[in-house]
Amino acid sequence: MGAAGTPSAVTPWWRDRRWIPWIVQGAVALAVLVVVAFLLGNLVRNLTAAGLLLSWRWVGNPAGFDISETLLPFDASLPYWRALLAGLANTLRVVLAGLVGATVLGTLVGTASFSSNGLLRRLARVYVEVIRNIPLLLQLVFWYFVVFLALPNGRDALQLPGVVLARSGLYLGWFTDPLHLTWTGPHLEGSVWHAPLRLTVEFGALLTGLVVYTGAFIAEVVRGGVASVPQGQWEAARSLGFMPLQILRRIVLPQALRVIVPGLNSQYISLAKNSSLAVACGYSDLYSVAETTLNQTGRAVEVMLILLGAYLVIDLLISALMNGLNQLVQLKER
Amino acid sequence: MLAFNLGAKTKLLANCAEPWITPMAWLRKLAAALPVFTALSLVGCASDEGGIQSQKLAAINGRGKLICGVDGKLPGFSFVNPDGSYSGLDVDICKATAAAVLGDPSQVDFRDLNSTERFAALASGEIDLLSRNTTATLSRDAPGGNALSFAPTVFYDGQGIMTPKASGITSLKALAGQTICVESGTTTELNLADRMREIKAPYTPLRFQTGDQTYAAYLQGRCVAVTSDRSQLAGKRTSFPDPAAHTLLPEVLSKEPLSPATVNADPAWADAVRWIIFGLMQAEELGITQANVDAKVAEAKANANLADLRRFLGVEGDFGKQLGLPANFVVLALKAVGNYGEIFERNVGTGSLLKLERGLNRQWSQGGLLYSPPFR
Numbered sequence: 001m002g003a004a005g006t007p008s009a010v011t012p013w014w015r016d017r018r019w020i021p022w023i024v025q026g027a028v029a030l031a032v033l034v035v036v037a038f039l040l041g042n043l044v045r046n047l048t049a050a051g052l053l054l055s056w057r058w059v060g061n062p063a064g065f066d067i068s069e070t071l072l073p074f075d076a077s078l079p080y081w082r083a084l085l086a087g088l089a090n091t092l093r094v095v096l097a098g099l100v101g102a103t104v105l106g107t108l109v110g111t112a113s114f115s116s117n118g119l120l121r122r123l124a125r126v127y128v129e130v131i132r133n134i135p136l137l138l139q140l141v142f143w144y145f146v147v148f149l150a151l152p153n154g155r156d157a158l159q160l161p162g163v164v165l166a167r168s169g170l171y172l173g174w175f176t177d178p179l180h181l182t183w184t185g186p187h188l189e190g191s192v193w194h195a196p197l198r199l200t201v202e203f204g205a206l207l208t209g210l211v212v213y214t215g216a217f218i219a220e221v222v223r224g225g226v227a228s229v230p231q232g233q234w235e236a237a238r239s240l241g242f243m244p245l246q247i248l249r250r251i252v253l254p255q256a257l258r259v260i261v262p263g264l265n266s267q268y269i270s271l272a273k274n275s276s277l278a279v280a281c282g283y284s285d286l287y288s289v290a291e292t293t294l295n296q297t298g299r300a301v302e303v304m305l306i307l308l309g310a311y312l313v314i315d316l317l318i319s320a321l322m323n324g325l326n327q328l329v330q331l332k333e334r
Numbered sequence: 335m336l337a338f339n340l341g342a343k344t345k346l347l348a349n350c351a352e353p354w355i356t357p358m359a360w361l362r363k364l365a366a367a368l369p370v371f372t373a374l375s376l377v378g379c380a381s382d383e384g385g386i387q388s389q390k391l392a393a394i395n396g397r398g399k400l401i402c403g404v405d406g407k408l409p410g411f412s413f414v415n416p417d418g419s420y421s422g423l424d425v426d427i428c429k430a431t432a433a434a435v436l437g438d439p440s441q442v443d444f445r446d447l448n449s450t451e452r453f454a455a456l457a458s459g460e461i462d463l464l465s466r467n468t469t470a471t472l473s474r475d476a477p478g479g480n481a482l483s484f485a486p487t488v489f490y491d492g493q494g495i496m497t498p499k500a501s502g503i504t505s506l507k508a509l510a511g512q513t514i515c516v517e518s519g520t521t522t523e524l525n526l527a528d529r530m531r532e533i534k535a536p537y538t539p540l541r542f543q544t545g546d547q548t549y550a551a552y553l554q555g556r557c558v559a560v561t562s563d564r565s566q567l568a569g570k571r572t573s574f575p576d577p578a579a580h581t582l583l584p585e586v587l588s589k590e591p592l593s594p595a596t597v598n599a600d601p602a603w604a605d606a607v608r609w610i611i612f613g614l615m616q617a618e619e620l621g622i623t624q625a626n627v628d629a630k631v632a633e634a635k636a637n638a639n640l641a642d643l644r645r646f647l648g649v650e651g652d653f654g655k656q657l658g659l660p661a662n663f664v665v666l667a668l669k670a671v672g673n674y675g676e677i678f679e680r681n682v683g684t685g686s687l688l689k690l691e692r693g694l695n696r697q698w699s700q701g702g703l704l705y706s707p708p709f710r
């Protein structure tokens with residue numbers, strides 16, 4: 001203690017270095033608590049006065065609206081919580097597919113910027129610089145209205161054996177009866193395509209937008225990671241007779257991972273949060289369903305709490321998984 | 335998403351000094367200085383509301399402007415002209431209200447709102463009056479729902495379905511298995527689900543947040559039909575590249591009484607709006623128009639026996655004062671936009687681009703549904 005030799009009668013307690021940190025922290029904590037209590041009190045007081053105190057009974061009422069594509073079975077007679085759950089499932093579907101797609105694309109582009117092929121290298125740079133400097137919302141609107149909705153429809157759709165790409169979506173054939181290996185391909189009924197497996201253009205546009213956008217950021221993270229591996233590692237591997245791709249896979253990427261993984265974490269979280277822009281291209285994700293729910297029930301605070309909670313949990317889960325992965329790939333010093 | 339008017343909230347906070355205990359006084363100042371915190375206080379101070387005096391009317395008079403929420407992209411109802419001014423039936427209701435309250439129809443700030451923003455904008459106090467082709471329903475009116483207060487219906491509408499003529503679809507049944515575009519957060523979204531369930535026709539709804547996106551997807555051919563109020567479909571169709579290529583199905587799916595709305599919490603303001611609109615309807619019934627209103631006032635002033643007319647035009651009695659409005663509020667509104675019939679004809683009637691018949695929107699004496707209670 002700095003004040004050890006000084007008699008306590010000389011140094012008043014508010015100048016005592018043993019107490020100052022506690023006093024400051026206590027004051028800050030108290031201020032935060034009071035402000036939060038004031039805000040919550042105000043909220044409860046005013047909601048009560050407006051007759052809108054938090055109530056969750058509405059989640060059991062029938063939703064009354066339909067959702068265009070769902071993993072979980074849903075129809076308008078099911079309650080609101082089922083609608084929100086169906087929206088959550090749709091969000092998770094696009095987030096998971098987006099994470100995989102963006103990682104693959106980002107890794108490819110990131111490593112391409114170290115290619116000895118000048119064209120490939122420059123293409124990778126152009127892709128990154130163009131995509132990451134345009135707002136995601138604009139890109140989504142572009143993919144949906146300009147690219148996907150310009151696809152031909154009905155009889156004119158792009159047809160390959162077992163695969164049809166039409167304006168209404170991607171239709172895939174599949175074995176409808178696995179025991180007898182009965183194959184059902186996409187078929188046209190009237191002007192509407194039917195197939196065992198179907199992805200809508202709304203899903204396609206959102207997924208493409210998220211993958212392309214997040215891929216550009218991940219490419220930069222990967223590029224930074226690869227650049228962090230000393231040049232000597234490349235040279236040593238080359239002198240041992242490794243091929244370029246082998247060097248990347250066996251020597252460089254494993255060492256780059258410890259730099260890449262923490263950066264990936266925030267990109268993954270961004271992707272999950274950005275998926276709520278689905279509302280721009282007609283995809284029924286959690287946010288879109290919650291918004292309709294909010295409008296019909298008038299339960300703004302409750303619906304917002306559900307939304308906030310859901311996205312928080314998704315992002316914390318992603319973060320926890322990535323932190324676990326991070327510990328695995330760190331250098332083990334013995 | 336929730337549009338809170340931070341500035342207004344700060345002012346409201348300053349108004350509700352009394353109910354707070356004194357040690358909180360410094361915190362209130364802190365909160366007023368940090369408007370971002372006040373965003374969490376959804377309603378400024380509900381305890382001050384109620385009573386005979388309307389806070390809203392006082393606020394409008396204080397700022398000298400009426401803030402009116404409109405669609406802004408719907409020809410015939412609210413549309414921005416090439417010169418930047420607004421016109422349409424919903425817009426004229428705003429102008430009539432501004433004229434009746436402030437004496438000047440030009441003192442309106444228009445806010446463009448989409449169908450999902452509108453109730454939050456009204457509840458948070460960002461707008462004074464919602465005049466945006468909004469259907470009056472129980473859940474929107476009820477205090478346990480959206481807690482709105484609906485003014486008289488200014489347009490009796492019904493939900494319709496529009497399809498391209500080339501699609502060959504002529505009935506609701508033929509839409510089974512098809513994709514239908516709909517704006518989310520509307521009553522039409524729910525009615526569509528109900529009707530299709532009734533006729534057991536499975537369909538795929540494609541929901542969009544704004545009308546722009548909905549109609550863009552429809553025009554791009556992503557959906558074979560788009561559903562909304564019939565007046566809205568007719569209005570939007572006028573802005574299509576080839577309006578004649580699209581047709582409305584004969585089925586009317588629902589009742590859609592489109593009504594202006596205010597918040598439940600200020601009944602005095604709701605009453606003022608209600609009677610301004612009734613005034614427009616009553617004027618048509620009495621044959622008072624924008625052109626002859628001055629002559630009618632002169633006539634009423636000259637002849638003390640015309641008691642009904644004198645009360646209606648504010649020459650005698652205190653109807654305006656009872657509502658917190660100028661005595662001649664009806665005259666001010668009529669001078670600004672004319673009576674209901676003139677508003678209808680100018681914006682959506684047979685002489686306009688929309689070419690809609692009066693239909694249900696005629697006076698009760700002509701077989702329609704417009705019926706103003708007596709000014710007495």
